[in-house]
Amino acid sequence: MKLGGAAGRGRQRGAATVEFYVVAFFVLVPLLMAVLQMGMFMLAKNTVNLAALSVARAGAASGGDRSEMRRAYATALAPLYVAQGMRAMGSGGLKDITASNYAQVMGAAYAGAMADIGLTLSSFTALNPTRDAFKDFGVTRNGATVIPVYGLAASNPVGSASQQRRSDALLLKVQVRHCYVMVFPIINKIVAGVLNDYKNPAVPPADRLCYARDGVPLISQAVVRMTVPPLASNFN
Numbered sequence: 001m002k003l004g005g006a007a008g009r010g011r012q013r014g015a016a017t018v019e020f021y022v023v024a025f026f027v028l029v030p031l032l033m034a035v036l037q038m039g040m041f042m043l044a045k046n047t048v049n050l051a052a053l054s055v056a057r058a059g060a061a062s063g064g065d066r067s068e069m070r071r072a073y074a075t076a077l078a079p080l081y082v083a084q085g086m087r088a089m090g091s092g093g094l095k096d097i098t099a100s101n102y103a104q105v106m107g108a109a110y111a112g113a114m115a116d117i118g119l120t121l122s123s124f125t126a127l128n129p130t131r132d133a134f135k136d137f138g139v140t141r142n143g144a145t146v147i148p149v150y151g152l153a154a155s156n157p158v159g160s161a162s163q164q165r166r167s168d169a170l171l172l173k174v175q176v177r178h179c180y181v182m183v184f185p186i187i188n189k190i191v192a193g194v195l196n197d198y199k200n201p202a203v204p205p206a207d208r209l210c211y212a213r214d215g216v217p218l219i220s221q222a223v224v225r226m227t228v229p230p231l232a233s234n235f236n
Contacts, residue, residue, distance in 0.1 A: 033184045044080055044180040045218055051076035052176045052222040055124050060172045060224040063146070064126060064234035069174070073124055074113040077178065078106055085109035120206050121179040121213070126172065126235055127221070132162035133169035134232045146229035172230070173223045179210035180218050188214035 051073055058072035059065065078085075082097070085108035089101060097105050116122045129147060136159025138145040147169055156165050182188035196211035207217045 030186055033187050037182055037184045037187045040183065041180065041216070044178075045220075047077065047080055048176060048178045048180075048218045049220045049222075051178070052124075052174060052220040053224070055176055056172055056174045056222040056224040059126065059174060059234075060226045061228055063226070063228040063231045064129075064172065065231075066234060069124060070114075070117060073122070073176065074110055074117060077113040077116075077122060078109040080178075080180070081109035081112035082106075083183075084112040116179065121210060121215075122177065123206070124174055124176045126174055128171055128173035128223075129169045129230050129235055130162055130164075131232075131235070133159060133164055134230075134235070135159070135161045136164070137166045137169055138232055141229070145232035149226060149229050170226045170230070171223050172226050173221065175219065175221045177206065178218045179206070179213065179215040181213050181215040191216065 054072040054076040055069045058068045062068040082105060085105035086097070088108035089104060113122065134145055134147060137147045139148060147166065149170055152167050152170075156167050158165050159169070162169060182191060192211045192214045195216065196208065210217050
């Protein structure tokens with residue numbers, strides 16, 4: 001009887017061990033991966049928030065120059081492409097970033113960010129000033145239509161078309177949209193699959209493309225007062 005009882009307890013311990021490994025593999029491991037992916041997602045969201053501010057600041061200091069805003073956007077997004085920059089160095093991206101290879105890594109990361117901007121996986125849009133604002137406050141200077149940035153204390157009327165004051169029209173508001181590609185297997189397929197199956201005709205095609213890459217669209221906005229007169233041709 002004692003031997004039988006010991007053998008029974010041994011079998012129970014063996015079954016419990018198998019159950020533990022099954023639960024760990026199918027529950028605990030995916031849960032840990034989901035927690036880590038959420039942490040990386042929040043880091044990416046903070047980076048995109050900073051990118052929105054960088055785009056707005058570049059536009060405010062250049063009259064809304066699209067090329068300046070694009071460069072600022074790619075520079076701010078480059079940290080999200082460091083892994084791509086490391087892979088560009090070879091050795092599977094296992095090398096550390098050092099003073100000697102920093103320029104090469106960040107150059108490749110910047111190129112990756114610019115490539116995604118060109119593919120509309122990352123984009124930015126100027127929401128303000130509007131066309132109506134240029135109709136209300138635009139003046140011609142050197143053959144171009146601009147909104148003056150000086151003299152707000154003396155003249156700050158409400159425009160009839162835009163229903164804005166000139167001070168409000170000089171607030172550059174931008175919105176950025178970035179496709180963050182998730183890195184953890186299983187989790188990326190589950191999240192992207194659920195979002196892609198959400199049948200909403202209002203979902204932009206760029207978001208559908210993002211889901212196809214196992215990504216999640218991140219959106220952020222920023223507002224900065226313009227210090228250089230906005231040029232109408234930059235906001236058409």
